[in-house]
């Protein structure tokens with residue numbers, strides 16, 4: 001396993017549409033292992049493969065609270081089958097948009113289907129933080145970051161902030 005660098009906005013790779021995975025192989029699992037380690041190190045609760053520069057339909061997530069044991073979840077080729085009519089606001093953040101948080105409205109629940117770490121098909125309803133997180137991560141697979149749900153002004157301001165912070169980091 002290895003920690004990989006996380007791409008930040010406005011890196012154009014983050015706008016790429018990710019491709020489906022043909023089959024869940026050891027190579028896919030190695031990618032998911034790296035993604036999980038990268039996500040834990042960040043730290044974050046969800047990561048899409050494109051965020052480490054691999055435009056494939058792969059997501060990892062862990063919504064366990066700090067005092068709980070880790071509960072990693074792996075999603076290959078996830079699809080949303082149905083969404084709730086009710087929308088709820090949630091203050092989101094993103095490892096590709098460090099130190100920026102803003103409120104996004106999304107369907108309260110969604111039914112998803114995906115292949116897990118072993119390539120087994122799982123179909124289930126997600127709600128609460130799980131629903132927010134899976135929709136946020138699945139946006140990444142379409143080249144969308146949560147800033148794209150905000151006003152143009154807020155988006156521009158956020159990107160400027162990230163670029164400034166990255167420059168400061170690079171300068172040490």
Ligand code: ZN
Nearest residue numbers: 093094095096
């Ligand atoms: Zn994100």
